[in-house]
Amino acid sequence: MANNFRREPPAYSHHQPSGQSRVRIDGRDHHLGAHHDPESHAQYGRRT
DSSP: OOOOOOOOOOOOEEETTTTEEEEEETTEEEEEEETTOHHHHHHHHHHO
């Protein structure tokens, strides 16, 4: 039987105390740099 489950990419979110962007992958948070910085979006693309 085919598995029709689609996994959505993890959310690009804001860690407010530090002002950094983060992504949670397999239950672990990865900080990506300053929120909405082009480099943090590039890091998100590399990690997902």
